[in-house]
Amino acid sequence: MLRIILFNIFYLGSSGFALVRGGVPERLAAVILVADFQLSHWVIKPLALRYSGVEGTMLAVDLAAFVALYAMSLFSTRYWPMWMAVFQGCAVAGHVNGLRADVIPFAYGNYVAVWSYLLLAILIAGTMRHCRRKRRYGRDPSWRWELPDTYRDGGPADAADISASPTSIFGHEEKPVTGEQG
Known part of the structure; x- marks a missing residue:
């Protein structure tokens, strides 16, 4: 028990x-x-x-x-x-x-x-x-399709920036939001 x-x-x-x-x-x-x-x-x-x-x-x-x-x-x-x-x-x-x-x-x-x-x-x-x-x-x-193409295609892990925003993984580069609006 x-x-x-x-x-x-x-x-x-x-x-x-x-x-x-x-x-x-x-x-x-x-x-x-x-x-x-x-x-x-x-x-x-x-x-x-x-x-x-x-x-x-x-x-x-x-x-x-x-x-x-x-x-x-x-x-x-x-x-x-x-x-x-x-x-x-x-x-x-x-x-x-x-x-x-x-x-x-x-x-x-x-x-x-x-x-x-x-x-x-x-x-x-x-x-x-x-x-x-x-x-x-x-x-x-979480999933393989969320990884950057360079990483999925066998490139070195250092070249793949997994810290990038999820939108950049799908090819839409966005600028990071900063305190300056200009």
């Missing part, structure tokens, strides 16, 4: 942190994880039957979360969504253990659940890195 309470504190804290302080990918990942964890609680079998065979509905929920995280990793400018997709894929692969006739329910359940802690830790680290980049550059592009 203590493990469940500690996980829920970690889960609510990390998701809340990402929702409040994160950029769009961090918030999207938090929503995906909240949906994954909540749906998993709703579809899990009763305690007597839990993890005695393949948890088909839980497999479907975990697979949907994997697909969502994988899709996000393809378009995000961050590296951590790729790692989240990999760890969620490990949780999905863990459901293969349920196909074995001699599966130990405790081992199967723990194998599927342990990846959740890593997902939340990555979400916290990703949100902290977003906050650091936002402080350093003034903005943090």
Whole structure:
């Protein structure tokens, strides 16, 4: 019971942190994880039957979360969504253990659940890195199409000014607003 309470504190804290302080990918990942964890609680079998065979509905929920995280990793400018997709894929692969006739329910359940802690830790680290980049550059592009063309085309990162205003990324150069009107 203590493990469940500690996980829920970690889960609510990390998701809340990402929702409040994160950029769009961090918030999207938090929503995906909240949906994954909540749906998993709703579809899990009763305690007597839990993890005695393949948890088909839980497999479907975990697979949907994997697909969502994988899709996000393809378009995000961050590296951590790729790692989240990999760890969620490990949780999905863990459901293969349920196909074995001699599966130990405790081992199967723990194998599927342990990846959740890593997902939340990555979400916290990703949100902290977003906050650091936002402080350093003034903005943090979330998606690949928001990056300057020079950066997307393989140019050096130094040549790409990610601190530029979002309008300059799309080719509309605007002068910065200064105190002088003239």
